[in-house]
Amino acid sequence: MIGGGIVGWSTALELLERDPRRRVVVVDDARTGRATDAGAGIATPFTRRDMGEDWAATMFAAMRTYAALLPRLRDAGLEPGHEVVGKLLVAADDVEAAQLPEVLRRAQAQVAELGAVGIGAPELIDEAAVRSLHPLLGTVEAALLLPEVAQVDGRALTAALRRRARILGATERVGSAELLVSGDQLRGVRVDADVIASDAVVLAAGAWTERLLSPHGLSGGIYPQRGQIAHARIDRATPLPIAGGFDPTYLLCFGGGRLVFGPTREDDSGFEEAPTVGALHAMLERARRLAPGIAAARWLEIRSGLRPMSRDGVPTIGAFEHLPGLVLATGLGAQGLTVGPHVGGWAAQLADGEAPPVPVAFSPQRWVG
Numbered sequence: 001m002i003g004g005g006i007v008g009w010s011t012a013l014e015l016l017e018r019d020p021r022r023r024v025v026v027v028d029d030a031r032t033g034r035a036t037d038a039g040a041g042i043a044t045p046f047t048r049r050d051m052g053e054d055w056a057a058t059m060f061a062a063m064r065t066y067a068a069l070l071p072r073l074r075d076a077g078l079e080p081g082h083e084v085v086g087k088l089l090v091a092a093d094d095v096e097a098a099q100l101p102e103v104l105r106r107a108q109a110q111v112a113e114l115g116a117v118g119i120g121a122p123e124l125i126d127e128a129a130v131r132s133l134h135p136l137l138g139t140v141e142a143a144l145l146l147p148e149v150a151q152v153d154g155r156a157l158t159a160a161l162r163r164r165a166r167i168l169g170a171t172e173r174v175g176s177a178e179l180l181v182s183g184d185q186l187r188g189v190r191v192d193a194d195v196i197a198s199d200a201v202v203l204a205a206g207a208w209t210e211r212l213l214s215p216h217g218l219s220g221g222i223y224p225q226r227g228q229i230a231h232a233r234i235d236r237a238t239p240l241p242i243a244g245g246f247d248p249t250y251l252l253c254f255g256g257g258r259l260v261f262g263p264t265r266e267d268d269s270g271f272e273e274a275p276t277v278g279a280l281h282a283m284l285e286r287a288r289r290l291a292p293g294i295a296a297a298r299w300l301e302i303r304s305g306l307r308p309m310s311r312d313g314v315p316t317i318g319a320f321e322h323l324p325g326l327v328l329a330t331g332l333g334a335q336g337l338t339v340g341p342h343v344g345g346w347a348a349q350l351a352d353g354e355a356p357p358v359p360v361a362f363s364p365q366r367w368v369g
Ligand SMILES: Cc1cc2nc3c(=O)[nH]c(=O)nc-3n(C[C@H](O)[C@H](O)[C@H](O)COP(=O)(O)OP(=O)(O)OC[C@H]3O[C@@H](n4cnc5c(N)ncnc54)[C@H](O)[C@@H]3O)c2cc1C
Pocket: 002, 003, 004, 005, 006, 007, 008, 027, 028, 029, 030, 031, 033, 034, 035, 036, 037, 038, 039, 040, 041, 042, 043, 154, 175, 176, 177, 178, 204, 205, 206, 207, 208, 209, 212, 226, 227, 228, 229, 263, 264, 303, 304, 305, 306, 307, 308, 329, 330, 331, 332, 333, 334, 335, 336, 337, 338, 339, 340
């Protein structure tokens, strides 16, 4: 495994649950821009913007993967940081409210086709119902409620996956990895002066994927997109539903009163992950418009990470035809906490030479030539 974010550790755990006798080494160099550490935590299979059939099928399937994974982690005494809170798409005026029935229709159609796990039965609710669910919101006309959407703390979940994989025998290597390829044959991985020979390498290096592939004349179509997000705290023991508006702003409130709001989507950031004053200002302004009730919250921090974006908007999952044994599992963009464990399951099957139902459009082969 190269990469110790949500995809890397999900894959490592799946590999070991399939066969605890094998040797799994996770190499990670703990970069400050790791996306998993910055992710907000919305785990919804439905998005207001239609992302196409392949994404929808993957996100709904990912909900079933979560439903199977969470009890396994909890039974092992690990806390995955996952809580079902529901999600509100808030319409602030008549114009936005007029769009809700169409969004509801699409959500209901997807639930009918792909299942209700992780989303529940979508419904439209009025202003009074929204206010009774969420005391921090400002102007509200109506909202779409997805009652069983969950939020997940990416750091807590990845720590639980890592702990479980370590118990099952995974080893960790801190350092920066390079791929070892001779001709059309994958040999393994080099970390500093050491060579780790391997039958299979899963590349889950997130936004940095191209840096590992380009020395070998390969591409996975990945670029970094900086995402910044703000954290503050209110006095509140229980979580609140996730609230999002018609602009890209959202607000989460985890149990214990940790508020998370933003984010930015900065396609021109390159590999610069440091937070910026301009982003902080814009996020505060947008979030206060959605939820004026956050004004009294105590400031905590800003987090910043590099989302692994793919140039054509769909993930890159699979192997190159001419280089069997190298499995790419990345390009999850803004959906990585939602689909990461599911994609990790696929990556483990691919590393075992199996053919999981990954959409053809996700194949890295599209970046060859
Ligand atoms: C602000 C923000 C908000 C987000 N909100 C959500 C959300 O609400 N819902 C959702 O589903 N998703 C969300 N995401 C997206 C999600 O966080 C990412 O898609 C996901 O975490 C990507 O995981 P990953 O394992 O592919 O990559 P990463 O978590 O970035 O992990 C890659 C790892 O590879 C390591 N690495 C790279 N190169 C090397 C090398 N050469 N050698 C060794 N190690 C290497 C890095 O150090 C890093 O640890 C958000 C992201 C951001 C930034």
